[in-house]
Amino acid sequence: MVSDSSSKRLTIYDLARLAETSPSTVSAVLNGTWQRRRISKKLASKILSLAQAEGYSANMQARALRSERSGIIGMILPLYDNRYFSSIAQHFESEARRRGLFAIVSCTNRDPKQECEAARMMLAYRVECLVCTGATDPDTIAQMCAESGVQSINLDLPGSKAPSVISNNREGARQLTHAILNRLVEEKRSDDPVLFIGGRDEDHNTRERIAGFKQAREEVGLVTAEENILPCDYAADKAQTALERYMLKRSTPPSAMFVNSTISLEGIVRGLQLNGYYLDDIIFGCFDWDPLAAAFHPRLMMVRQNVIEMIDRVFELIDTPPQDPHLLIEVQPEIMGV
Template identity: 45%
Template structure:
């Protein structure tokens, strides 16, 4: 004969308290209800001993809250976004929220479809991270009354928390200039920007920062020194190969916009003599610890993921989603 599953009333009887108190403890709202920590500890221990599982769907219907929080990301197989999802899950669980992370492949239709699906599961909050069409997702969320905000890429209809891309790019470029040596060939005495999408907010801000530093050091920026060829590794590899052929060698400095683009750049650099590669000072806007294994020095910008998501959860905790300001978090410059 199968064993009967324990109920919330069983826990209340064993803990010598009310069912509503047990419910508040299990759904994480006991502190706001001013329930004592000793009682909470006793109930949670009993729930663990009895292997009690909260029916979150039923609980959500009763309380009109599900305890679910969603996050859209472009992809999982990227160190930046995988680290974002891990930090998101930790911060959500600290607040007794249950995280759901879904990749949408930078596809606006998939972003909208996924947002609608998550809303159908009664999520309470949605973090729209790196979305290609954040305002379209905002309209869907607002229509259904879902609290939401943007992370990494900003929108105009919800609060946004992003890296200070212009500052980070300016700092990286200034350091590339400082550490570089002018080559004998004048046509190679240039600093080049490779990767990203011109219409993308982050790329545009990084180009601005790159331009600021170049203009401060040399007085002008030649447009052909910027090739926002896309984020794919193959595109970056082709871009650097074309650059090499046009200049008759590598430029004085190379700014690579993302570690995805860096993969393609490294593939091309492996075809060259190492001493030639060392004549070019290289930097990447984004960080990967495996860069320490490269055979040449690499400067990197490491975005502050705890800072970005910490600020996002401050907004969630405050409940103030009406402001549409863009909050910028400064990254840090590191060397592999």
Template identity: 25%
Template sequence: MKNITIKDIALKAGVAPSTVSAVLNGKTRESRISEQLASRVRGIAADMGYQPNQTAVALRTGKTRVLGLIVEDISNVFFASLAKIIEEEADSIGYKVLYCSTENNEEKARERIRMLSQRQVDGFLITPTPGMRAEIDRLASQHKPLVLMDRYFPGLSVPHVVVDNYDGTQMAMQHLLEKRYRRIAFVTILLDQVQMHQRRQAYEDSLRVAGIPVEENLVLQLPYHCKPEESVQQIREFISENQGLDAIFFATNYVGVYGLEAIKDLGLSIPGQLAVICFDDHDIFRLYSPAITIVKQPVALIAQTAMQLLIRQFEKGAGTPRSSGSFQVLQPAQLVIRAST
């Protein structure tokens, strides 16, 4: 099937190819083309099935109108929701999104950035792994449009949008303490990531303010790459070894799912024998009986704010140095109280 060209459209419309080019590139006003003629040209182009040569457009404009999105795990509910909203926001302004996962693998993360750079994406939206600091710093030094989400690197002047992890955890802990739970365990992931450090810090600070000693044996750190069945076993053993627990705070949603399986295996009732709370929501938490209390992240707000920050960089132009000052946008978390506490 023959590719439809601007010349084909011009011939059918009875106008010059330059007129068609101006219409299809949104330059009708500068070229003094009437809206009536522009509408007719666009209609003919659509009827003929015209598809612009994206390579040619990129060479001419220096823009691919493609964004690169890198997340930790696209199968995770939080990151999947984030990607969906970003894709919708990008569509609304005529951009497409290439997205991929790192699975917190540093080599894979570096390869993803190289791949997207080779595709000449116009901007990056990234939830970085600890090992990506050098690559993020390099993109920033090249003044590439760039926004980090969910986490960031202290000391790097890169725009980032994150939930207030400390305040969200503190709200959850305050809720547990007000319900008179005292022996509260904390199950997290062994990762050198700022958001996980902030959640643990808030857990410990909340206990200290309440006059409750912080017991190291009540904190379980699971290896990130641990198989699900191994994580369930470790949580099961952790609960069995710490008799008399009142409640467990799971630091992220997939760990909370593992925790529910472990609690079920042990035959413990929620919240009668053990209260449960989790940072991040999950469909399972709403459907579980009893439903699980969670700290909810404003996913839509994070995605929309990240896109706004990226668009501002487009408006300033790639290669423009970023102004000094704070680049952090903190979004509030919400405590959603359900039957598990």
């Protein structure tokens, strides 16, 4: 490693001087097109070993500028801090890496303005594709991408201007609800009501989950009272107060609850603990997955969305872009702890 004392980094021009050849030849060798350009094997290996020895690393900005390919793929994400979104980020990254792409992920706090701003930044950095995860307003972003000629894909929440990959929320909710109801039967409490709590009723996923919940109950001959459906938003505090308000009318907590995310579960559990209720007898079904929570509670069943398959589907869409922007791919989640 000769690394100049000058902090300037090596360019193909430096390598060309060192190898006594031309920059274009160095470029061809380093980006693998040298056979097509009929560079001799001898010169090629000379340049390669030189580059190695000197620790050359290509300036991606220059490459991107000239080749019109940034090598970057972007994702916007609501939050990192739950197992679902963080594993989405993680798999997205490693899958991108496997394909020689550099993944950049931006966290937008479920805020449409931040989503737009992040998308604008990503487009400025000339991402080759933008994956829009759990966006509150996916269509605006899809529109921005389309105007820049950049492919976009929706993940977790569907949109109408770009293909979408989501979980089969209805079927997952149906299965989770059946699991809850079976557990009630096993424990001879089949007449007790089940409370659905958490999520937003404007949001596609919540609506589907409510539909699955009702459908499962219908399938065993139960009708669902609207008062037992509480889409009070996701936040822990909202869920906690919603439950407290619900319980004003009754003296005991519901024997079973369908909780629409771990963050809602957090509020609910905290509220019940604070009020001195014994938790272990309550049957929880949570449409989300957190192994630490699952370890703590014996009657907690969880839906684990199939992140690996979802990310695979996303990259398949990237490889062969579909014609239909309404394309909706639903991936089956798994019920844990039944």
